[in-house]
Amino acid sequence: MTTQLKAPVRRNTAAVPNRKNWGYTALAIFFLAVMLFPVYWMVNASLQPNGTTLETSWLPLKPDFTGYATAINEQGGNLVTSLIISLGSVALSLAIAAPAAYALAYFKVRGAGVVLFAILISQMIPGIVVANALYTAYNDLGLLNSVPGLILADSAHGIPFAILIIRAFMNGMPASVIEAARVDGAGHVRAFWSIVLPLSRNSLITAGLFTFLFAWSDFLFALTLTTTEAVRPVTLGIFQYIGAYVNDWSSVMATAVLASIPAIVLLVAAQKYIAAGTTGGAVK
């Protein structure tokens, strides 16, 4: 997976920019402007003064931050809830996925094929089916409206994905490195902990970032497994904003901007991990 991804990137950056090719750049910027207009509109609307919903100007010439003040005031707690749930989901997903990926990639355990098959099939199961059954189980176990309950449920997307990503990486790791450690007397756990994990750092980061994003974006489990305001992720907060008749779009859009920060950070700061994540779960 990694080699397949690196090759095209290198080929492209190696291309010497030709002067006349700037025409294509202009065309690409046009496509980008059309595609990203909704994102622009979200930021623009979030900076408009309240109460002028009928005539939102095309440019935020007089930026007004009341929308953000309202958003943080009303949704700040939900943002924190989302953050806790997402971080918990990353920790749980990596703790479960990394050893499993190692077992699937390195040991040729019997039943590995079955596990991989189950992972592929699990991607086909609609979230609503999982939510339907979990609701009744959570009700019996007292896990409704709880942070641990949402962490467990939100990892349902992250764990299979993380196993695929990390396993694809570990498949390419030379077995001799691990064998050398084993010969030197390291047990399975130590070889895994002090050799395999540090070497797999990039794939762990990729899996972790996407797992964070999955949990952060989760809406279905938040909608079905929480019924009170006690534990309310920001996605559900936004849904409730737009569920009622909206007359304060600047606050809704300010919340939307705040809820988009992880995606934007991922895009800007973690560029090289995205390509691996986008294709990794899909093709292999």
Next chain:
Amino acid sequence: MSLTTDLSQTAAGPATAKGARKHSRDSRTASQVPRRRSRQRRERLFQWLFLVPAVVYMALFFGYPVVKNVVMSFQDYTTSTFFTGEAPWVGLANYVTVLSSSLFSTSLLNTALFTLGSILGQFVIGLALAIFFQRKFPLNGILRSLLLLPWLLPLIVSSAVWRWILDKDSGALNRFLGDLGIIDTGIPWLTSTSLALIAVVGVNIWIGIPFNLTILYGGLQEIPDELYEAGSLDGATGWRAFRHITWPMLRPVVSVVLVLGVVYTLKVLDIILGLTNGGPANSTQTIATQSYALSFHEFKFGEGAALGNVLVIISLVFAVFYLRASRRAVDE
């Protein structure tokens, strides 16, 4: 501990190991063979321990829900079940109710139109952009990765933004069309029964383009340049190069993208709930949203489960295609 001795034995060299084995064939003591076998068994057990947490998790959060849904779909499972603990067995009654309701044909048709329209739009535009970005021009990489943003945003955020853009009275789209003089009065994108589904499909196309673009672009990069060079000698350029070189070479990636797209689109819930909540007058109700409404608005969990299972069966049909396609992709 026994594992390390096991390894040092193999590390001691093939000659001694072979010699020892030959020797032991004649004079092995009764205890040696079982010990080695138990050592292997313990090694295997240890390896399995790495997998156990994942297997348990998958069983609890995918296996259990699927089984539980099947069971629930044969029960009269309602709110009172939570108090009385009783969910009477009703056989196929839930399926009969759900499948014979007039809403089922509506949501089945909507699901088909939503999935087909979304996939078609995402794929065609994604492929066109992927081919466009194959050209070498300055800032190509940066612009291409910025295009990923719609796909990375939380779906409910996208729904909220689009709901505002598509608003009849003050939405940006109507204002834009009005400023251009194309329309006089606002178009009720999300509140008209004839337009809502089209609007929802349009938003879902927007969300899916980056995914299609990225995967198809990766697939295009895999096609060796030599093929195009050879093709151009034979006069295959432009459209003919696409038909005879690009498309056949891209087919494995295309099948994976399409089937994954279908499976993901079938279960979409966030976008529809955020934009229209299934309305107006059920014009954007799909099987997934209908299943949600049955369980969590009407609290008919048995019926919701039955409809959910219908969705699972539809998905599984496509899953078979997916597995065949992805196996081919892995083999290559």
